[in-house]
Structures are given as structure tokens and as C-alpha cells.
Amino acid sequence: MAILLNGQSDFLQRSHLNMIIKIDKSLIRYVTENSLQNNQDIIDGINSFLKLSYDEQHLVIIDLLVIDFLKENFENEIDKSCLQALSNIRNREVGVNKEYLRSFPIHINVTVDEEIKVNEVRVVENPYYPEGKIFEINIYSLCDYQFLGEKVSILSEYDTDVSFYSLIGKKFLHENYTNLKFKDNKINPGYGGNIKKAIEVAVRNQEKTLIICDTDKKAENEPLGNGCTLENVEIEYKKFKDSSILHLLSLDAHEKENLIPASWLQELNMNRTYCVNVLNLENTEFSDRLLFLDFKEGLTKEKYHSSPIIKKYYDPAIQVLGIDLNSLQDKEYIFSKIHSKRWDDYANEILNKKELTEFPDYLKDNINKLGLFISCWIVSGRKDTNKAKQYIL
Structure with missing residues (x-):
């Protein structure tokens, strides 16, 4: 990966991406104890949350107890499309919600914790994945649909990098979770200049961003080069990682070509x-x-x-x-060097022909890590099936 200090462009894959979002069961007690059944902000937040599912913006996860509570207490306040979304969620694989949360390393948790300010994020550890995390937000943040709407992105150095990584994520979902949906996405040029600027802009615009970076190292134990892309990314990432929906995924490889x-x-x-x-x-x-x-x-x-x-x-x-x-x-x-100018074409052709399970053992850790984390950024909903358990890893 070239150093992004010389004016080279980097790219954001913006919009058309999706995430896993859960609403916390604490909503039941919070609404009941504070008699908030008619609170318009709560109603707006619930509507926005369910609209994310109806629009297939995200994979929305709701516990059965919460579903029944919402139908019992908010049926007359929730929009018809959102009621339909609630019914769809109830009918499609509610029993495997815990498995979803345990199978993927990253998700967003909508909570009623008032210590989390509106439109802010608290980042906590994922108990099932040391490298994963949970992004917690306050339900009142959902009064603005766009807060969790389409602003989801993957950031890497070039548009071809993002295309390659995204295809691995799609294949991972297709091969391991055939009951889940993902949307086709397009690559749009992002912000010119260096990757530091791209991260700053993404955070300022409240983009929910997955950063993917290689090491550029030529031996496993070689230190990072001064001013290399990953070093710059890590410096900038540390500024925002505890207060933004942001995650850095570093390849254990020289470049994606490997x-x-x-x-x-x-x-x-x-x-x-x-x-x-x-x-x-x-x-x-x-x-x-x-x-x-x-x-x-x-x-x-x-x-x-x-x-x-x-x-x-x-x-x-x-x-x-x-x-x-x-x-x-x-x-x-x-x-000898073996790189071809047509590498990206060859790589896409190979990925379209090969199953991820066919990759040799020395590549599987990288391929599976990419597939798993990218899946958290592209999953959009469930297919119409109640047989999900057979697909859970």
C-alpha cells in the first residue's frame, strides 16, 4: 500500500451498506417506569428503528419480549410500515437472534441509558470477540432517521481495494448465512488527499466506517515503516475509536495482492x-x-x-x-515479482469461481477475518425463512 502523503486519492464506499442493530430489553422497564407510552420522542425513535428494518437498511434484531411489548403498548402509534416490519421480524428467526449476536463481532446496541448523550456513541467490548466491539447509542438519537440510516462506509486506499474486500464479505455471507440478505453496492470516489483527512471527514459526517488497511511490511516481524499508511491510520483512529462508530481492520499481510x-x-x-x-x-x-x-x-x-x-x-x-x-x-x-496490471480483474474472476473454503490454509485467517468483519457492514436483513439455525456457524 502506497503512503498517502503525496496527494494520492483514497476512496470511501458510501451508502448502500448495512449493519447489525439491536434494541436493548431495558426499553421495557424504562418506558413502563416512566410512563412513556405516549412520549413522542420515544415513538419517533421506535418508528425510526423499525423503518431501518422495513427499508432493509440494516439487520434489525429485537428480542421476542420487546416485540410483544411494542405491539401491546405502541400499536396505535407505530406507522403501518413499521408494524409490518415488526411482524416480519417476529416471524423470521427471532429464536436465533442470540446466535446472530454471537456470530458477528460488531453490532450497534440501542439503549435507554441516559448517560449516553443524544447523537453520541459509547464503545464497549464484545464479550464474544476480543477484536470486536459494541457501539451503544441512546434511543433518542433515533429521532433522526439518518443517524443510523444510510451513512455506512468502508474506507481503504483505492476503490479497487474496497471492491475486492466487499466481494469477500458478500461471499462470506452467501456461503455461511444463506438466510441473510445483503445489498449490491457501488463504489463512489471519496475524499482526495491522505487517509487521515478521510477519517476526519467520515467521523464529522457521522459515517459508520470500517477502515481496512494492509501493513506494507515485507516480513511478519518487520516494524511498520515511518509514515506508512497503517501508521497514519492508527494515529488518527485512536482519536475517534472510543466515541464513534469506527473500526480498523488491519490485514496480516503485505498488501491485498498477497x-x-x-x-x-x-x-x-x-x-x-x-x-x-x-x-x-x-x-x-x-x-x-x-x-x-x-x-x-x-x-x-x-x-x-x-x-x-x-x-x-x-x-x-x-x-x-x-x-x-x-x-x-x-x-x-x-x-520473483509476479504482479500483473490485471490483478484486480483476475482476483474478481477467482473470487467469483472459488469458494472461500477453497483458499489454502495460510490465507484462511485473513480471508475469514475479512469476511466476518465486512459482513457486519453489509448485512441488510433476513430472507423469508424460519430455518436459520442450520446456517449458524
Whole structure:
């Protein structure tokens, strides 16, 4: 990933994305104890919440007790479309709501906690996912439908990056949760300049944003380069992560190009000469080195000797492959570059043909993490089925 300090554009995938939103059971006690059945702000908040489901803006989760309470106490106040949404939620898989919340690492929780100010966010840990989180908001924030409406985005360096990551998320949902819906989305150019500015603008506009960033490292234990994109992102992310619907997902890889096996690329690009060493490395116990190999630049003997960290990282792979370094000139490749200008086309073609379960073991952690977290940003609702349990992981 190039450093975004030189005026390069970054991109936001804006709107047309969705999230998982739950309303807290504490609403029942709060409304009852304070006699708020006729409170217009509460009614507006409930209507907005249910409209998110009716419009398939988000996967809305409501406990059965809350559904019955809403129907009993607000049936005459709730809009007809929202009543329909409530009935649909009740009829579609209410019994697996807990499984949904446990299966996905991120969701929004609508609460009645008055310590959370209107239009503000409190971020808490997700007890089921150490890397996940729960974004808590006050129900009065829902008086404005747009607060949780369409302002949902994925932020990465290029539009092609966002397209690639989004496709992984769609495939993950399709393969693992065939009872859930996601909407097709389009990529719109976001804010020019560096990614720091993009994060600032997203937070200011109350975009619910997933940031996806690679490491640009050329060995697993190599420190981040000064001024690299991920370092800039982490600095900016720390400013807002405890008060905004914002999450940073960092790949355990050099770049997104490392997430497609070289052998699969070769199948689509037969006219290109690939380094035999790279292809053979896929079939060794050190295939994980392919996660940080620079596919665009390759690894020459000169680069190998220039860094003790890189040397130590690739030594076991070089030894197991029996590569004779003494026979190579400094500028010759130990592992050649294999990047193609058509990589994005090839990657999309591969993702459309392959199941995620077919990815080799060394890639599965990255692929599954991407699929799981992106799913939290693209899921829009349920299909008409009451057999959801068979799809829960």
C-alpha cells in the first residue's frame, strides 16, 4: 500500500451498506417506569428503528419480549410500515437472534441509558470477540432517521481495494448465512488527499466506517515503516475509536495482492512467467511467507541481504526449497515479482469461481477475518425463512 502523503486519492464506499442493530430489553422497564407510552420522542425513535428494518437498511434484531411489548403498548402509534416490519421480524428467526449476536463481532446496541448523550456513541467490548466491539447509542438519537440510516462506509486506499474486500464479505455471507440478505453496492470516489483527512471527514459526517488497511511490511516481524499508511491510520483512529462508530481492520499481510494464491493467478495468466520458487513455496510448511512477500517487487539477493529481519524470515523457506544463493547475482531474484496490471480483474474472476473454503490454509485467517468483519457492514436483513439455525456457524 502506497503512503498517502503525496496527494494520492483514497476512496470511501458510501451508502448502500448495512449493519447489525439491536434494541436493548431495558426499553421495557424504562418506558413502563416512566410512563412513556405516549412520549413522542420515544415513538419517533421506535418508528425510526423499525423503518431501518422495513427499508432493509440494516439487520434489525429485537428480542421476542420487546416485540410483544411494542405491539401491546405502541400499536396505535407505530406507522403501518413499521408494524409490518415488526411482524416480519417476529416471524423470521427471532429464536436465533442470540446466535446472530454471537456470530458477528460488531453490532450497534440501542439503549435507554441516559448517560449516553443524544447523537453520541459509547464503545464497549464484545464479550464474544476480543477484536470486536459494541457501539451503544441512546434511543433518542433515533429521532433522526439518518443517524443510523444510510451513512455506512468502508474506507481503504483505492476503490479497487474496497471492491475486492466487499466481494469477500458478500461471499462470506452467501456461503455461511444463506438466510441473510445483503445489498449490491457501488463504489463512489471519496475524499482526495491522505487517509487521515478521510477519517476526519467520515467521523464529522457521522459515517459508520470500517477502515481496512494492509501493513506494507515485507516480513511478519518487520516494524511498520515511518509514515506508512497503517501508521497514519492508527494515529488518527485512536482519536475517534472510543466515541464513534469506527473500526480498523488491519490485514496480516503485505498488501491485498498477497491474499490470492500465485498458482490461481497463473491459471488465468498462462502467458506470464512465474517464479517456480514462488509456486513451490505454496506447497511447503513455510507457505505463510507468501503473506509478506512483495509480489510487485519480488525479493532479490541484494534485498535479502539488506535486512536481517527479512533474511531471518525467509531463510527457512530458502533452505527447504534448496535454493542456491551462491549461484545468484545480487540483482537476481530469489522470489520473483509476479504482479500483473490485471490483478484486480483476475482476483474478481477467482473470487467469483472459488469458494472461500477453497483458499489454502495460510490465507484462511485473513480471508475469514475479512469476511466476518465486512459482513457486519453489509448485512441488510433476513430472507423469508424460519430455518436459520442450520446456517449458524
